[in-house]
Each structure stands twice: as structure tokens, then as C-alpha cells.
Amino acid sequence: MMTSLFSTFDPTTNMLQINWIIMITPMIILPKWFWIKKSRWNKMMKLMEKKLTMEFKNMTHHKEMMIMSISVFMFIMLMNMMGLFPYIFTATSHLSISMSIALPMWLMMNIYGWTKFTNSMFKHLLPKGTPMMISPMMILIETSGNIIRPVSLSVRLTANMIAGHLLMTLLGNTASMEKTMMILPLQMMLTAFELAISIIQAYVLSTLITLYSSEIP
Template sequence: MMTSLFSTFDPMTKLLQSNWIIMMMTTVILPKWYWTKKSRMNMMMKMMEKKLMNEFKLMTHQKEILIMVMSIFMFIMISNMMGLIPYVFTSTSHLVVSMSIALPSWIMITIYSWKNFTNEMFKHMLPKGTPSAISPMMIMIETTGNLIRPISLAVRLTANMIAGHLLMTLLGNTSSIKMLVFIMPIQMTLTAFETAISMIQAYVFATLVTLYSSEVP
């Protein structure tokens, strides 16, 4: 029996004190697809990757960013979907994991852009046509918005993962057999909804990183 509603996100268990190792499962699953024979699952993943790559190419012209964004998308999507399996730890429900993905990506893009395109980045701080009276305020707003980008990326992913799992935990805590007749259809629907959310959140994360990189000239 859980002592707290949030104990479902606790990575520590009695049998295994390092459930964080589940994060390494994505590095085991992904390379395996390269060596396997053609299958429907493999073809579906290739079609999805090709479609996403074509969409991300419309946002940025840098090939390095495309490779990085596709890797981030696959890692987050598999981590989110593996968290739906019973007794599997959801790593993306922890802010430290989401931040460890968002912060390096943002720092890399920021350092590269400011180092190589300093003048152009300064132009982004003040939109064209801004009145002189509110120019200092606009610069502060743009600077603040740029600084909180990694926080918004990480918090958005973590909050969505926590919200769905909390609903599933609340519905799964009932012990009444009569209530199971009504809860089971809801639980199944919520599980399908969470599967879609897992893919959508990975797509949103990857898209936002691509949009941030598109500001680099």
C-alpha cells in the first residue's frame, strides 16, 4: 500500500535500489532495430522518422540539429511509453531527467549562436519597429524569455507525465469489485490517452528545440 500519492514516482524499491537503470533501456532498444530484419514495426518507425525529419527541415537548415533532435525525440518517446508498463519506473516524470535533456540543448544552441553570430543575436533582443520608450523593457522581456526556455521545456514534460500517472494511480487504488466494472473502461481509455500523450510530448519537446535553433542565422 502506498504511503503517499507521489510514491509511484519514487525510483527506490526494496528489491532494486537503482531503478534509474531503466533509462539505459532506450540505448539497448534503439540500436537493435538497425540489425533486425524488415518488419512492420521497423517500417513504421522508419516512416515516422522520415516524416518528422522532413518536417523539422522546414524549421532549421542545420543537419547537426536534426540529428540531435531526432535522438531526443526517440529517447523521450520510448522513455514515456515504457513508463506505462506496470512496475516500470517513469524517468521523465522527474524534473532532473527532463532538465538534463533541456539544459544542455539550450546551452549548446545559445553558446554557438552568441559566439558565431553575436550581432544577429543582439538584433533578436529588440524587435524591429519597437518604440524607443519601451526598448529597455522589451530587451528585459526577451532576455527573461530566453533564459526560462530550458525551464519551460523541462517543466512541461515533467508536469504532463506526472498528471497522467496520478490519474491512473487514483483510479487504480480502488478495492471495490463493484467499482471495477465502471473504472476498468475509464482506465483503459486513460491508458490509450497516455500513450498518445507520451508521443505528443516527445514531439512538442523536439519541435521547440528545433524552433529555438531556427533563430541561429
């Protein structure tokens, strides 16, 4: 019995923590031949990777960041979609998981940019053509916006995952035998909507990471 509505996002059981263990389940579920045999799933993943590479190529010239962004997209999409299955915890609904993805990426880009291209990174803090009177305020705004980037990335992903799952939990708790025929179509539509949200949120986060990397010369 749930003690609160948010206890559905509790990743613990009486035996062990499943918050991190659930993140390796795709590697366990997928058979070994998935990565080498030309199946429909493998072709679909390759096609998705090709489309993402073509799109990210227009956003940044760093090939390493394109590879990492595609990897982040695949990982988050799998975690989000697995959360739609019964008895599987949605890892990305916890801020600790989302922050552990966004923060290292942000730190990596900033450390590399500020150590290798210090002068160019300073240029991004003051947009071209800014009047001298408001230059200090613009620098503070740009600096604050850069600092909160990992927070905005992680909170956006976590909030969207929590919102959809809360709606599904509320509909599941209020359903009775008399209301089943009315609630079931709504739950099916909400599940399809959550599936789309799972892909969209993974795409948004990987796209934003790629755009942030374009600021590095």
C-alpha cells in the same frame, strides 16, 4: 504501501537506484537485429524519421539540430511509453531527467550562437519596429524568456507525465470488485489517452528545440 500519492514516482528500491538504469532498458529489450533487419517496427521507425525530417526541415536550416531533435523525440517517446507498463519507472516524470535533456540542448545552441553570431543574437533581443521608449523593457522580457526556456521545456514534460499517472493511480486505488466494471473502461480510455500524450509531448519538446535553433543564423 504508499506513504503518499507522489511516492509512485519514487525511483528507488531497497537495493539500488533505477532512475538512470531504466533509461537503458530499451537498448536491452530490443534485439540486435532490430536495427539491421527490415521488420515492421523498423519500417515504422524509418517512416516516422522521414516525416519528422521533412517537417523539421521547414523550421531550421541546421541539419545537425534536425538529427538531434529526432533523436530526442525517439528517446522521450520511448521513455514515456515504457512508463505505461507495470513495474517500469517513468524517467521523464522527474524534473532532473527532463532538465538534463533540455538544459544541454539550450546551452549548446546559446554558446554556439553567442560565440559565432554575436551581433545576430543581439538582434533577437529587440524585435524590429519596437519604439525607443519601451526598448529596454522589451530587451529584459526577451532575455528573461530566453533564460527560462529550458525550465519551461522540462516542466511541461514532467507535469504532463505526472498528471496522467496520478489519475491512473487514483483510479486504481479507488477500484473495488463492485466498481471494477465501471472503472475498467475508464482506465482503458485513460491509458490510450496517456499513450497519445506520450507521443505528443515528445513531439512538442523536439519541435520547440528545433524552433529555438532557427534563431541561430
